[in-house]
Amino acid sequence: MLLSAQNVSKEFGNLRAVAGADLAIEEGEIIGLIGPNGAGKSTFFNCLAGETLPTTGKIVFDGVDVTTASPETHARLGIGRTFQVPATFEDLTVLDNVMVGAFLRHPHRTHARAHALKVLDLVGLKDRQDLRARSLGTPGRKRLEIARVLATGPRLMLLDEALAGLTPAELQQAIALVRKIHETGVTLVIVEHIMEVIMTLARRIIVFNQGHVIAQGEPQQVVKDEAVIEAYLGRGHRNWRKKD
Amino acid sequence: MKGTIALCLAFLAYPFVFSNAFYLDIGVALLLAAISASAWNIVGGYAGQVSVGHCMFFGVGAYLPLLVYQHWQLPPIVGVPVGIAISLVLAVLVGLPTFRLSGHYFSMATIAVAELIRLVVSTWDFAGAAIGLQGPAVGRGWYDLTFRGELPYYFIFLGVLVIVLAVTWQVQRTRFGYYLRAIKAGERAARSLGVPVRRTKLYALMLSAAFTSVAGSLYAIKTGFIDPDSGFGILVSVQMVIIAALGGAGTLYGPLVGALILIPLQTATNTWFGGGGTGLTYILYGGIIVIIARFEPGGLHEMWQRIAPKLWKRHAA
Numbered sequence: 001m002l003l004s005a006q007n008v009s010k011e012f013g014n015l016r017a018v019a020g021a022d023l024a025i026e027e028g029e030i031i032g033l034i035g036p037n038g039a040g041k042s043t044f045f046n047c048l049a050g051e052t053l054p055t056t057g058k059i060v061f062d063g064v065d066v067t068t069a070s071p072e073t074h075a076r077l078g079i080g081r082t083f084q085v086p087a088t089f090e091d092l093t094v095l096d097n098v099m100v101g102a103f104l105r106h107p108h109r110t111h112a113r114a115h116a117l118k119v120l121d122l123v124g125l126k127d128r129q130d131l132r133a134r135s136l137g138t139p140g141r142k143r144l145e146i147a148r149v150l151a152t153g154p155r156l157m158l159l160d161e162a163l164a165g166l167t168p169a170e171l172q173q174a175i176a177l178v179r180k181i182h183e184t185g186v187t188l189v190i191v192e193h194i195m196e197v198i199m200t201l202a203r204r205i206i207v208f209n210q211g212h213v214i215a216q217g218e219p220q221q222v223v224k225d226e227a228v229i230e231a232y233l234g235r236g237h238r239n240w241r242k243k244d
Numbered sequence: 245m246k247g248t249i250a251l252c253l254a255f256l257a258y259p260f261v262f263s264n265a266f267y268l269d270i271g272v273a274l275l276l277a278a279i280s281a282s283a284w285n286i287v288g289g290y291a292g293q294v295s296v297g298h299c300m301f302f303g304v305g306a307y308l309p310l311l312v313y314q315h316w317q318l319p320p321i322v323g324v325p326v327g328i329a330i331s332l333v334l335a336v337l338v339g340l341p342t343f344r345l346s347g348h349y350f351s352m353a354t355i356a357v358a359e360l361i362r363l364v365v366s367t368w369d370f371a372g373a374a375i376g377l378q379g380p381a382v383g384r385g386w387y388d389l390t391f392r393g394e395l396p397y398y399f400i401f402l403g404v405l406v407i408v409l410a411v412t413w414q415v416q417r418t419r420f421g422y423y424l425r426a427i428k429a430g431e432r433a434a435r436s437l438g439v440p441v442r443r444t445k446l447y448a449l450m451l452s453a454a455f456t457s458v459a460g461s462l463y464a465i466k467t468g469f470i471d472p473d474s475g476f477g478i479l480v481s482v483q484m485v486i487i488a489a490l491g492g493a494g495t496l497y498g499p500l501v502g503a504l505i506l507i508p509l510q511t512a513t514n515t516w517f518g519g520g521g522t523g524l525t526y527i528l529y530g531g532i533i534v535i536i537a538r539f540e541p542g543g544l545h546e547m548w549q550r551i552a553p554k555l556w557k558r559h560a561a
Contacts, residue, residue: 051436072439083436087430091425096425100422100425109419
């Protein structure tokens, strides 16, 4: 098992954002994390990335307890993450952005540069390497963020709505990119609102609602799950359908 | 590269072209200002941690050479490494707690610590209290570094500036330098990419403190006198910040460009208005802050980068 989270909870004052969530990820999986707004996905996600300290519970990555480890340590161990709102280094060039990530495993500048160029080639940003990050549009910056994480050589990549806000054409390219990354042997956890993305990419879906994992399983199976439909559409949806 | 060589030649030629004492004095003051602003630039410019308390390192560096002379009759230069060592310790002591703060809060904390040190020094008899300390009036030998003319100081200062800039240039190219710029651009993202943010900031502050301390030592050795205000006064810190910001914080030559503009300007206002113009320095600084913040937050460096391509285009057409 690559990562296991047991009974993870996070409380903000009286609010229980995550209430005893469990998750087990095997190497090579693509897992979709879905749920309505405010379900606790992002908080749980941040606990996995080491940015939020869980109130209770335990998270183990590849045999190492990372529950209280810093984000830096997570990166070093091989857990990479993207941000919901792209957090690219705006004043740095595209290449320099990726080099910051590459330096984690390649301390020497020339090696880091060579590795960064390889990654830029993979994500299709090589022709824009000398532009400043701020001059890229949203799709470009999301791609750059993925490239930057990829350069750190992660074994597990956490994508926080990395594909949101793209046009249908861009979305297809992004899906292809995620597939390509997966083929290189990276395990993926994807938080996403767009069902199309989740249904095509994820082999397994975890559904969050009010801080709990209410369902998990294969995509086709999960979308038919009573609890999931209820969480998304509300309790009255059946009556409403009947009336129709 | 061509620009760098031209710059070096210009600085080497300056004291021979403008050999009268007044211009030489401006040259020395300019070099000193460029050294301290370049030292500040490492942590304030590249890492974006705007310290307004760098006078604490400048002051330590300035006091130590005169302290070892006053109390033990040692050559002032002996105090330079001691000053660096104390500044490094001070950097760790100040950096560890204050780097938990970000943005303005960090700046305010550094001001507070620096003011605290200034107050302690101004009541501490060992350090000359409010009166200050004096160096050797007449040199006992070359090792006292008391020269009659300005020329030797000019070249010593120039040598130190070259060292500071060479180190900065090297830093820029290494992982450390990339990490500094990443921290400035976004701490949270930098951390998620495995950048050890607090340690990197601390190393930057230590490097910066060591150079600032040397700048203080040079000042004290040349002037032969130091008091709490000229060592630990807030104006000392503010000058570093303004010079770096004017030229372009976080760029190699930004602080030097800033010094090239500000120091002659400062000397000019002081000369025109004589002793009555002492307060003018504050007004000048204030004015520059307003202008930079309103029109050119990236400093002259960024303005140049924007304008230069257009100029070449016009030239070509």
